[in-house]
Amino acid sequence: MTKENNWVELCQLSEIPERGCRVVVTDEIKIAIFRTHTDDVYAIEDKCPHLGGALSEGIVHGAQVTCPLHNLVINLVNGEALGPEPMCVKSFDVKKEDGKVYLDLVPVKKEAA
Amino acid sequence: MKKKLVVIGNGMAAGHMLEELFDRGNTDYDVTIFGKEPRVNYNRMMLSPVLSGEKKYEEIIIHDEEWYKTNNVDLRTGVNISKIDRENKKVIDDDGNETSYDKLLIATGSYPFIIPVVGHKLKGVVSFRDLDDVDLMQEAANRGGKAIVIGGGLLGLEAAAGLQMQGMDVTVLHLMPTLMERQLDSAAAYLLEKEIEQRGIKVITRANTEKIIGDEHVEAIRLDDGRELEADLVVMAVGIRPEVKLAAEAGLMVNRGILASDHLQTSDPDILTVGECVEHGSECYGLVAPLYEMAKVIAANLDGDMSAKYTGSVTSTKLKVTGIDLFSIGDFAEDEGREGIILRDAAGGIYKRLILEDNKLVGAVLYGETGDSTWFTQLLREGTDISEMRETVIFGQNFQGGPPLDPMAAVAALPDEAEICGCNGVCKGKIVSAIKEKGLSSVDDVRVHTKASASCGTCTNLVEQLLSLSLGDSFNPNAPKPMCPCTPLEHGDVRRLIVAKELKSIPAVMQELEWETSCGCAKCRPALNYYLLSTWPGEYVDDNQSRFVNERLHANIQKDGTYSVVPRMWGGITSPEELRAIADVADKYKIPTVKVTGGQRIDLLGVKKEDLTDVWADLNNAGMISGHAYAKGLRTVKTCVGKDWCRFGTQDSTGLGIKLERTLWGSWTPAKVKLAVSGCPRNCSEATCKDVGVICVDSGYELHFGGAAGLDIKGTEILCNVTTEDEVMEYTTALIQLYREEGYYLERIYKWAKRVGFDRVREVIVDDEEQRKTLSKRFYHAQQFLQIDPWKEFVDGKDAHEFAPIKPIPLEAAQ
Ligand SMILES: Cc1cc2nc3c(=O)[nH]c(=O)nc-3n(C[C@H](O)[C@H](O)[C@H](O)COP(=O)(O)OP(=O)(O)OC[C@H]3O[C@@H](n4cnc5c(N)ncnc54)[C@H](O)[C@@H]3O)c2cc1C
Ligand code: SF4
Ligand code: SF4
Ligand code: FES
Numbered sequence: 001m002t003k004e005n006n007w008v009e010l011c012q013l014s015e016i017p018e019r020g021c022r023v024v025v026t027d028e029i030k031i032a033i034f035r036t037h038t039d040d041v042y043a044i045e046d047k048c049p050h051l052g053g054a055l056s057e058g059i060v061h062g063a064q065v066t067c068p069l070h071n072l073v074i075n076l077v078n079g080e081a082l083g084p085e086p087m088c089v090k091s092f093d094v095k096k097e098d099g100k101v102y103l104d105l106v107p108v109k110k111e112a113a
Numbered sequence: 114m115k116k117k118l119v120v121i122g123n124g125m126a127a128g129h130m131l132e133e134l135f136d137r138g139n140t141d142y143d144v145t146i147f148g149k150e151p152r153v154n155y156n157r158m159m160l161s162p163v164l165s166g167e168k169k170y171e172e173i174i175i176h177d178e179e180w181y182k183t184n185n186v187d188l189r190t191g192v193n194i195s196k197i198d199r200e201n202k203k204v205i206d207d208d209g210n211e212t213s214y215d216k217l218l219i220a221t222g223s224y225p226f227i228i229p230v231v232g233h234k235l236k237g238v239v240s241f242r243d244l245d246d247v248d249l250m251q252e253a254a255n256r257g258g259k260a261i262v263i264g265g266g267l268l269g270l271e272a273a274a275g276l277q278m279q280g281m282d283v284t285v286l287h288l289m290p291t292l293m294e295r296q297l298d299s300a301a302a303y304l305l306e307k308e309i310e311q312r313g314i315k316v317i318t319r320a321n322t323e324k325i326i327g328d329e330h331v332e333a334i335r336l337d338d339g340r341e342l343e344a345d346l347v348v349m350a351v352g353i354r355p356e357v358k359l360a361a362e363a364g365l366m367v368n369r370g371i372l373a374s375d376h377l378q379t380s381d382p383d384i385l386t387v388g389e390c391v392e393h394g395s396e397c398y399g400l401v402a403p404l405y406e407m408a409k410v411i412a413a414n415l416d417g418d419m420s421a422k423y424t425g426s427v428t429s430t431k432l433k434v435t436g437i438d439l440f441s442i443g444d445f446a447e448d449e450g451r452e453g454i455i456l457r458d459a460a461g462g463i464y465k466r467l468i469l470e471d472n473k474l475v476g477a478v479l480y481g482e483t484g485d486s487t488w489f490t491q492l493l494r495e496g497t498d499i500s501e502m503r504e505t506v507i508f509g510q511n512f513q514g515g516p517p518l519d520p521m522a523a524v525a526a527l528p529d530e531a532e533i534c535g536c537n538g539v540c541k542g543k544i545v546s547a548i549k550e551k552g553l554s555s556v557d558d559v560r561v562h563t564k565a566s567a568s569c570g571t572c573t574n575l576v577e578q579l580l581s582l583s584l585g586d587s588f589n590p591n592a593p594k595p596m597c598p599c600t601p602l603e604h605g606d607v608r609r610l611i612v613a614k615e616l617k618s619i620p621a622v623m624q625e626l627e628w629e630t631s632c633g634c635a636k637c638r639p640a641l642n643y644y645l646l647s648t649w650p651g652e653y654v655d656d657n658q659s660r661f662v663n664e665r666l667h668a669n670i671q672k673d674g675t676y677s678v679v680p681r682m683w684g685g686i687t688s689p690e691e692l693r694a695i696a697d698v699a700d701k702y703k704i705p706t707v708k709v710t711g712g713q714r715i716d717l718l719g720v721k722k723e724d725l726t727d728v729w730a731d732l733n734n735a736g737m738i739s740g741h742a743y744a745k746g747l748r749t750v751k752t753c754v755g756k757d758w759c760r761f762g763t764q765d766s767t768g769l770g771i772k773l774e775r776t777l778w779g780s781w782t783p784a785k786v787k788l789a790v791s792g793c794p795r796n797c798s799e800a801t802c803k804d805v806g807v808i809c810v811d812s813g814y815e816l817h818f819g820g821a822a823g824l825d826i827k828g829t830e831i832l833c834n835v836t837t838e839d840e841v842m843e844y845t846t847a848l849i850q851l852y853r854e855e856g857y858y859l860e861r862i863y864k865w866a867k868r869v870g871f872d873r874v875r876e877v878i879v880d881d882e883e884q885r886k887t888l889s890k891r892f893y894h895a896q897q898f899l900q901i902d903p904w905k906e907f908v909d910g911k912d913a914h915e916f917a918p919i920k921p922i923p924l925e926a927a928q
Contacts, residue, residue, distance in 0.1 A: 011919050019632065019658040023918045033919065037632045054674045057662040059635040066635030068662045068670055073635070 007102040021056040032056035042076035043094045049087035119214035123148025126388030126404040127220035133412035151191035164275030197363035223353035223389040232325025238347045254279035258345035265292040269350035274434040286320040296430045296441040301480040355390045370397040375422040431571045440483040443476030472500045485509035524578040536568035548583040597636035604857035640858035650895035663743035667903040677718040679742035684752045684770035685713030694735030712749030729904035738902035746781045750774040755792030764809035766792035779900040783856030804862040819863040833879045847888035
């Protein structure tokens with residue numbers, strides 16, 4: 001992580017179901033906080049790049065989630081969709097510390113390829 | 114400012130032109146397209162499988178409404194253009210509305226020719242050109258009876274085969290001595306006639322229709338030799354004529370078709386034309402391949418690339434009647450200086466004839482085996498000198514340069530330029546590179562990415578072969594299909610191993626069966642969860658995180674992220690109290706849509722996720738529970754009012770339906786299960802298209818299974834007759850238990866029964882009393898763990914986190 005992080009405390013890790021998700025709502029955006037089977041946490045915008053499906057409701061497998069509306073698979077690590085078309089959602093920095101989860105509300109900037 | 118492009122006719126040619134134009138990234142034009150038909154652009158060629166019932170209209174749509182929106186095309190369906198005003202550059206529709214253009218494209222196609230014999234306007238005389246014609250034919254077929262098809266060409270034969278498959282008694286009348294005389298020589302035509310007659314379709318050649326007889330509706334046909342044939346439906350398929358009326362009236366140069374240059378310009382340079390209405394180089398075409406070539410040229414020209422020109426096409430023909438292989442290309446008339454090479458295997462029903470001129474192939478007719486059609490097309494188009502291989506050329510490409518190789522070799526040996534999909538002009542090289550570069554692995558993928566096999570579908574086999582060539586062993590369309598990319602095992606293997614190795618959790622399955630991912634995927638996890646749940650009732654703990662959101666939340670997610678809620682309504686019976694409670698809930702939570710479903714209950718649509726538990730609590734309080742409207746499990750038992758009210762009712766169909774629903778609710782199954790009970794064979798509750806159906810008769814109950822009315826439509830098959838309600842319960846629960854234990858995830862009853870055999874299902878359930886009784890017992894055993902209202906569990910506080918976001922973020926932190 002290259003930028004200075006501005007962490008906001010969210011909740012206990014245990015409050016997010018394993019292979020599941022909880023949502024953080026701000027005035028501008030819904031952010032889905034995922035917890036994988038290995039207890040890693042990831043945060044991406046809760047809006048599928050296809051037709052806006054709620055990614056938070058998808059099935060979580062490994063570090064990926066499958067959109068409930070039309071089965072697009074999104075990589076939780078960087079928000080990129082797997083598939084023929086390049087598509088992407090915003091991703092956010094999260095961290096775990098002492099069993100708590102923290103989020104940085106400024107989206108990660110994607111470096112220009 | 115953008116130029117205005119107006120298109121008259123929304124058919125296959127026009128659609129393809131726009132697609133080519135947008136594929137080039139062109140946005141120079143404001144496009145308006147007028148179509149006389151009240152619908153979007155669909156694949157006209159596929160009307161034949163729609164007629165026969167092998168496909169549905171929805172499956173043959175080429176451009177849905179979304180497509181027009183995305184591409185900013187102003188689509189006017191159901192509008193007929195009646196005049197072109199060239200002076201003021203306007204088109205005028207039937208209602209007098211005017212639309213001006215900078216460039217106009219005429220794509221009016223053809224109209225079917227109707228022989229003007231006496232009686233051609235009677236009801237029941239139809240042509241075969243658009244979806245309305247197909248609807249008319251299907252209506253007639255539903256009434257049964259006799260159909261006469263006039264015309265034994267491509268269209269006529271496809272119509273005849275379709276009507277026959279729809280259950281009509283069909284006769285084809287053909288004026289010429291042999292069928293499809295323009296595409297087939299007499300030997301091939303003879304084989305074709307024999308095959309068609311074997312299917313139970315009568316063929317009368319040299320039949321000249323003198324008169325169609327009837328008062329209002331057609332009753333019979335009289336031939337000029339005096340013969341009279343009864344008819345309830347007459348299909349005229351005697352040919353098409355280019356639709357040139359508009360162009361002619363506007364003073365454009367018109368012959369048989371609208372005359373067009375190599376740039377597809379008419380005699381007015383601002384008016385272009387494409388499709389069957391075009392005459393180019395004295396030819397009018399009636400097949401899509403040349404029209405698509407024209408479309409490509411126009412798109413390039415409109416995009417500023419004037420180097421693209423249309424120089425005419427050599428067309429080939431295939432008949433789209435399932436089970437008949439026939440191919441023809443080029444010219445096969447006997448002429449001086451021409452020689453024929455013939456291969457005949459009467460027993461095998463194979464006939465091949467090649468016509469050579471100056472050592473070059475000029476025509477080919479293949480019947481019974483058409484595998485080499487691509488290669489012959491290539492030889493013909495490229496004018497290859499075949500003197501070296503003239504002894505063996507007829508045996509096909511495999512044979513050249515050695516003993517016959519495996520069937521794949523023919524496709525492997527094709528050069529990259531060889532055309533695989535004639536309709537869309539897609540060559541082998543393009544398909545192979547798309548497979549490699551984009552990692553395609555199925556025919557559908559190839560369709561999406563290259564359009565190959567997306568039109569008439571006859572090249573699907575070749576595409577499959579290219580896939581297996583490119584992907585090697587990993588592609589085999591008939592091979593057992595792995596459950597998902599996480600494992601090479603197929604569903605059946607996994608089911609067996611779960612039992613054999615006594616695997617009782619998802620991680621155990623993945624560990625023991627060597628899953629290639631650590632956590633599965635969205636395909637295998639729900640399947641494994643179901644297999645474990647159905648194999649170890651009472652023992653296995655359902656894994657909610659492996660369920661699709663609808664089953665996890667017990668409500669259906671809608672496209673805007675809200676949910677729909679459907680309470681159970683036992684057997685479709687409700688009460689004022691229940692209705693009042695539903696109305697109150699709708700008011701209280703401002704639920705925007707309240708809809709009656711096809712399964713006889715009420716759907717509340719647009720419920721916000723945060724309101725779900727409150728809505729359920731209110732419904733629970735009024736005595737209602739989840740209708741499992743989202744479940745791969747029992748959905749509804751539809752009933753008619755039966756003998757309580759109906760004068761035809763033979764048994765208490767409503768009561769029996771309620772009893773079935775009370776017994777079966779809560780059960781998880783491989784895919785959804787819908788039932789219906791009808792009080793008599795009039796079948797008002799449509800029991801014969803359900804997974805399980807009961808028809809009450811005087812003597813008891815007729816049990817049905819394996820119907821469907823969704824993506825596929827299928828009538829049920831009869832399981833057996835029983836005499837008491839108790840037997841109905843025993844047989845039904847046993848049947849569902851068997852399905853539960855054997856079905857693959859997402860496989861409906863009709864698919865499962867087809868896979869294992871309908872007869873085998875009858876053997877187990879009907880003939881083997883002991884098995885039936887133990888299956889039924891296992892069903893009831895499992896039910897005791899499953900009949901728990903999931904709504905109530907949530908109302909009581911289970912998984913509360915599901916319904917609430919993490920605490921709201923204060924604004925200052927968000928800054
Ligand atoms: C049953 C059937 C099976 C076929 N099978 C094959 C096959 O296997 N292989 C093959 O290559 N070809 C096949 N064809 C032929 C193929 O479908 C046609 O060649 C192709 O559809 C012609 O395209 P088009 O755009 O020129 O005309 P169309 O697709 O007919 O489109 C013209 C459209 O213009 C509309 N129109 C006409 N006049 C006006 C007006 N004044 N105002 C507004 N709208 C107007 C018409 O309503 C029509 O919708 C088949 C055809 C049929 C009917
Ligand atoms: S199926 Fe028979 S009994 Fe039931 S409503 Fe219809 S006619 Fe009456
Ligand atoms: S409700 Fe069913 S038929 Fe209607 S659009 Fe949705 S999936 Fe299609
Ligand atoms: S909205 Fe996510 S896949 Fe369509």
